[in-house]
Amino acid sequence: MxxxxxxxxxxxxxxxxxxxxxxxxxxxxxxxxxxxxxxxxxxxxxxxxxxxxxxxxxxxxxxxxxxxxxxxxxxxxxxxxxxxxxxxxxxxxxxxxxxxxxxxxxxxxxxxxxxxxxxxxxxxxxxxxxxxxxxxxxxxxxxxxxxxxxxxxxxxxxxxxxxxxxxxxxxxxxxxxxxxxxxxxxxxxxxxxxxxxxxxxxxxxxxxxxxxxxxxxxxxxxxxxxxxxxxxxxIGSPAMNFVPGVIGPDGMTVALEIAQSLSLPLAKRQEPGRKVLVGLRPEHLVIGEPEQATLRLPVAVVESTGSMTFVTTSTEPEMTVVETRRTLVRPGDTIGVSIAPNQVHLFDPATEKAI
Missing domain, CATH: 3.40.50.300 (P-loop containing nucleotide triphosphate hydrolases)
Known part of the structure; x- marks a missing residue:
């Protein structure tokens, strides 16, 4: 062309x-x-x-x-x-x-x-x-x-x-x-x-x-x-969540600096101990049982549109999770959230460029 x-x-x-x-x-x-x-x-x-x-x-x-x-x-x-x-x-x-x-x-x-x-x-x-x-x-x-x-x-x-x-x-x-x-x-x-x-x-x-x-x-x-x-x-609606994090000792996980968080698995090895900004799209976060999930997050607001439910956490910074199924989650609950390693985005906190 x-x-x-x-x-x-x-x-x-x-x-x-x-x-x-x-x-x-x-x-x-x-x-x-x-x-x-x-x-x-x-x-x-x-x-x-x-x-x-x-x-x-x-x-x-x-x-x-x-x-x-x-x-x-x-x-x-x-x-x-x-x-x-x-x-x-x-x-x-x-x-x-x-x-x-x-x-x-x-x-x-x-x-x-x-x-x-x-x-x-x-x-x-x-x-x-x-x-x-x-x-x-x-x-x-x-x-x-x-x-x-x-x-x-x-x-x-x-x-x-x-x-x-x-x-x-x-x-x-x-x-x-x-x-x-x-x-x-x-x-x-x-x-x-x-x-x-x-x-x-x-x-x-x-x-x-x-x-x-x-x-x-x-x-x-x-x-x-x-x-x-x-x-x-x-690009993307609702907007991507951004949370500070640190790459784990093995270089294949990242720990988020928010309450009750565990480590997220990564698709590619990163420099151990490196500070990063972790990007998580609301629609890629999957709500499950708190005991079996990767993250445990306290809930502040639940908004239902009928076809979708928007769950906002009371963490700092707050996070948004989009649930396409009907949910019984209420404000004050703690939810378990998981995400696939290839859907975790990493950015440099200083330059804000993708890693």
């Missing part, structure tokens, strides 16, 4: 503020790439730089093999879908869809035919003569996507497009966007602060922090093999 978008050593300064720091990223043609990270990490700045809405300070940006440094947005042949739908309120759905085509001199019959085709793809056929005020939030977002699709661009750039929707509609729309991407064979770059959106929609996830790429790879690569405490804590 060839790179549809290629960023090489991109830097972006806003005066003294260094927003993007030597960012290099190759986005393959036809792939769905999610840029994810907390507010201020640089993900939207990177997306806007690809679109040409921000000028890069240094580095090289190529789209479909052509260098785009200094090329205005309208000549980059990319389409953006924003958090705000940015629809023209005085135009019907059909007029909103065909506006960009008519600006480029496409005749009315051809523009109408293309609008009908895109409306069929996005489920808007029955809404072509409505105005934006007569549409729901999900329908307006579909019109915004349809307006991008009708141009047949080299890439689709999504900037947190689902943030304004309610939770159920967000789940529905993320399936729609991914299905649309697959039908069109498009190249999509999707910015979100929601790691669930990134994990469920993207082929390739790029985790950003303070203007740099902390880690990139497939969703499961990031989940299974995080390179740092930051990535480990950002």
């Amino acid at each position: 060839s790179a549809q978008i290629e960023l090489s050593n991109i830097d972006k300064h806003y005066g003294a503020f260094h927003a993007l720091k030597n960012v290099s990223l190759s986005i393959e043609k036809g792939s769905f790439v999610a840029l994810v990270g907390p507010s201020g990490c640089g993900k939207s700045t990177l997306l806007r730089s690809i679109a040409g809405l921000e000028s890069i300070t240094s580095g090289t940006l190529k789209i479909a093999g052509q260098t785009m440094n200094g090329v205005p947005p309208r000549k980059r042949d990319v389409a953006m879908v924003f958090q705000s739908y940015a629809l023209y309120p005085h135009m019907t759905v059909e007029e909103n869809l065909t506006y960009s085509l008519r600006l480029h001199g496409v005749g009315k019959p051809e523009a109408k035919a293309k609008a009908a085709e895109v409306a069929a793809t996005t489920g808007l056929s029955a809404l072509l003569h409505r105005y934006p005020r007569e549409l729901s939030g999900g329908q307006r977002q579909r019109v915004a996507m349809g307006r991008a699709i009708i141009r047949n661009p080299k890439a689709f750039l999504f900037d947190e497009p689902l943030s304004n929707l309610d939770a159920a509609l967000r789940v529905h729309m993320r399936k729609e966007i991914r299905a649309l991407h697959d039908r069109l064979g498009a190249t999509s770059v999707y910015v979100t602060h929601d790691q669930i959106e990134a994990m469920t929609m993207a082929d390739h996830v790029v985790v950003m922090r303070d203007g740099v790429i902390e880690q990139q790879g497939s969703p499961l690569e990031l989940y299974d093999r995080p390179v740092s405490k930051f990535v480990a804590g950002f």
Whole structure:
């Protein structure tokens, strides 16, 4: 596969503020790439730089093999879908869809035919003569996507497009966007602060922090093999538990510095006596009989959602355990918890890098 978008050593300064720091990223043609990270990490700045809405300070940006440094947005042949739908309120759905085509001199019959085709793809056929005020939030977002699709661009750039929707509609729309991407064979770059959106929609996830790429790879690569405490804590819901620990004398166990703990077995030998930060995903901890389990933990809070129960311990630091079966555990109980050796993550307390 060839790179549809290629960023090489991109830097972006806003005066003294260094927003993007030597960012290099190759986005393959036809792939769905999610840029994810907390507010201020640089993900939207990177997306806007690809679109040409921000000028890069240094580095090289190529789209479909052509260098785009200094090329205005309208000549980059990319389409953006924003958090705000940015629809023209005085135009019907059909007029909103065909506006960009008519600006480029496409005749009315051809523009109408293309609008009908895109409306069929996005489920808007029955809404072509409505105005934006007569549409729901999900329908307006579909019109915004349809307006991008009708141009047949080299890439689709999504900037947190689902943030304004309610939770159920967000789940529905993320399936729609991914299905649309697959039908069109498009190249999509999707910015979100929601790691669930990134994990469920993207082929390739790029985790950003303070203007740099902390880690990139497939969703499961990031989940299974995080390179740092930051990535480990950002990917996965509920977030990973982090507990200080010390490697045992044999190098194959780690003792946790929490109440009533025994030693956890490790998959690989480590340096005996080394201080570590132990990462344990809540969903990998299995509740069993306290006498037979690896850890014994006092319970502070029990929250049931019906399909899952979240158990929070009264240890310092506190830990979360996710139980998928019905449980009789109550606050004040002591639970036994076990975990497989290959699901124990170790990080250096000073650098926070994976060991």
